[in-house]
Amino acid sequence: MKRLAFSISAALALAAPGSAAAGDLLIIGNSDPGLLQRLAGAADMAGIRASFEDRGTEVSLTTAADADAMRTAFKDFADRLDAATDEIGILLTGRFVSTIAGSYLLPAGMEDTPSLAQVVTEGFPLDAVYAVAAQYPGRALLVLGEVETDATLPEGVAVTLQLRDIPQGVTVAIGPAGDAARFVDRLSAATGEDVLPLARAEGLSLQGFVPPELPMFAGEDVSLPQITPEPDTQAREAADAAAWQEAVSSDTEAGYDTYLAAFPEGRHAGEARQRLTTIRSEPFYREKQAEAELALSRDARREIQRDLSLLGYNTRGIDGIFGRGTRGAVTAWQNANSLTASGYLNADQIARLDAQAERRAAELEEEARQRQAELERQDRTFWSETGAQGDEAGYRAYLKRFPDGLYSEVAQQRLDDIEAQRRAQAEDEDRRRWQAAREQDTEAGYRAYLAERPNGAFVEEARARIDYFNRNSEQIAVQRQAQAEEAALSLNATARRLAEARLAELGLRPGAVDGTFDEDTRRAIRRYQDARKLRVSGYLDQATVVRLMADTILR
Template sequence: MKRLAFSLSATLALTTSVWADNSDLLIIGNSDPGMLQRLTGTADFEGIETAFEERGAEVSLSIRADGDAMRDAFRGFANGLDATTSDIGVLLTGRFVSTIAGTYLLPNGMDAPTLAEVLTDGFPLDTVYAVAAEYPGQALIVLGEVDGEGDVPDGLSATVPLNDIPQGVTVAIGPAGDAARFVSRLSMATGEDILPLARAEGLSLTGFVPRTLPLFAGTDVTLPQITPDVPNDRSVEDATAWDRAVAADTEAGYDTYLAAFPEGRFAGEARQRLATIRSEPFYREKQVESDLALSRDARREIQRDLSLLGYNTRGIDGIFGRGTRGAVTAWQTANGLTASGYLGADQIARLDAQAERRAAELEEEARQRQAQLERQDRTFWSETGAQGDEAGFRAYLKRFPDGIYAEDAQDRLEAIEDQRRAQAEGEDRRRWQIARETDTEAGYRAYLAERPNGAFVEEARARIDYFANNSEQIALQDRAQSDEAALGLNAAARRLAEARLADLGLKPGAVDGTFDKDARRAIRRYQDARKLRVSGYLDQATVVRLMADTILR
């Protein structure tokens, strides 16, 4: 399925065409309807919506969108993408501003933005890049710029940096009117090369720019023929000179092409590539990494290696954003390498070797810590739980809640509680059952107040003591639960984690993908031995270490 997202903060021109039955169109129109009519001859956005719907497209329309509306509209577009999606297109036209955090499309009516307003209400270009990165060779992003009124304040820039375009994503950029006319022609594309359409409208192309780029196949409508600007008798020379420039991919190469063909067919693209090279101090290093064509799994592995070495990539998602680039730069600096933020094959091999060595060191440290904890555990048990009384069991569990004998101590206490429950009179059992079901400090205090001589006084006091002394741990549990949910682990990944915990002798229970109390206790034991955040829930750091442990075995 093809899905096209067109976000307009100034103007959009679309003409009639025939699209595939499963096309989806998203229009966010923040422009002046009068301007739209002058540029396209179309009266309003509703007319555009109708034209596309008559050709079988599903159209979502939002006019004069604010920040929330832009994000909501794009979220709906992104959520609709799936494995059947073929090509995707995104058009953003309007006023763009850039900050140290990235580039943003301003919402309707924001003429004099502050940095805070941009960060909170602007639509981040990185969001588009993240989605487009999932469709290498099939993603087109069109940026149509509109001049704003007045100067931008400190911390903002009116330029659009093009240094972080994901691999396989094509970006066309130019004035909003030119971008609109390009989309008008693009609406009639039938899967042939769309690059001549962009060049004919004067748009600059960057990112993934192959010799040809066939996208957006429709029904039997022929692609409009573009007459090259270069005279026919020099078209072959133009193409040959461009091929040489692209092969060299250097500042000198593109300068040479422009000197020979200042108005050539590829002149706009040559100037854009020159601007990119001159604005990117590590252009060559970037190209070296790009040529590796790293898969998303390979990128995740690099992020895991960096994380193992203590460099925060801000996620292990296979997308090299600012967090990963910063981690790579820090690693390169620490190793006396050129701090470009881009990796070559030799550096990736070196990084992997360091990570494997560090993983081995960390696991040896974990084994030593585990052995020390077990010695302390056994000694404490001999003085408490081994005596066989309730006080001993409770003292042991307070000191070692996930210790070697924790299951045994808990079972013995539950047996004692069951015995008391059987002996207790009915009202006492009922009140205790209420306290156990609520399992709160207030509930247990209410039991003690009503049953000061009840059969379950010791159990109630133990739970009150737990809540009083573990407030931070309880709050941590809530955060940890959210962190684990954010990982999006499926049943297979959960079974793999349980299997690894079982291999390490941590007794997670059945390897069934269900994190029950045994699995949670095993995770806590694993985290404690490795000085990770002890929560019983998987987080990024725990998953990284679990994978490293498996590699070593």
């Protein structure tokens, strides 16, 4: 016997009393059913239900499930599995979050910003699904449909769905909820076909066990007694079907109103009213449908977010998830281009956006090249009047004006040599006090040194450091924030090496291309940011990474 378990956002109560069960279908719904209907397009739940029931599948449903309901529904399903179970399929759609302990499907009604404790105690863990699916290697399909969210989550909770430790033999398909729903619609009509091309056709990413072919869910036909309708009934049913087909083809408010006017109690009246509710609740229904039909992959969505960022529209992250930030950026871009400001993109607009971003990237790089040339001209002129004179005052004046300049390493080295000479000549107590101040390296520490040693050998160095702290207090705070932002990017060694390689190609001298960001790398990043009028911190933030990637594309 095949037992099929699907968890999908819907608002249906499915049952097929009296039919011969060829499988069990469990549906747990935690998403707004109207939202899923809009995302899924033609993949309506009534059609999916009918397809599975025609194959003899016994269908049950749990919607708007809280933590207890999710666990109870899944436990009941798992308890029914036995040695006779041929294959299992599990589809989860809704809000997913991840912690260090794993990923969770959040219960319906949970607040937008749950705490870490709420996630781990009330969320439904994917590990539980893995544990059951692992018992059917090569015969288990897990489909995960994500619902977009723009919520700010607490530390320790991420909106990204992390797939890790997938059991051997378990196939996982992941993508936006609408894509997942359309995949299930096609799967419900499949009869033992290879399911992998169906998943790929809907833009789902496949993980875990991905063999060359994976035929599943053949189903069993159910023989039902045939009732021959009366001639008048036949004619009316045919007219009903034709009117419904016309309404679906137009997929407009007027089309469904026309159908209901002719067939207020028709076979599809309930679905027509549901679609009317969906259309009327979404002012840009057509535009949203057009974007959904593009079946944009997560990588394609990231590319759109990068293009918008290059053009100066803040998407609030480049994560492949179109939340409020991205929709707002799209709307602003459409307004600026005299387009219908729907917040949804069609194929022509995506091509136009990409062309504008590519052109802007080229413009920005040319502006950066010109600015870099001008900065270097000023740098050399200032050096000839200061550091090139070979005295301490000149070196300090140069470093104050160009701390990351062309000659900054030379100037600093010569100042270090002067300090070393003074240290060698200074008396022991003076040297000890200066060493303590240097180790503390704070404005208060240097002021304490000046108070105790007003005629010490390191007075000039102390005053220079105090001046640095006075001039750069705001920059120091910015640097601390930038350091945290770079850490949040979680750049791996490969990404770091690519960044260093690009900086080296631009002649910014980042040091060894080894994935380790040392002082040479930080100086090169500051030079890169300064030339492009980005926030100068020496750390990679999202804006800097976007520009580095654009520069790489332009090579």
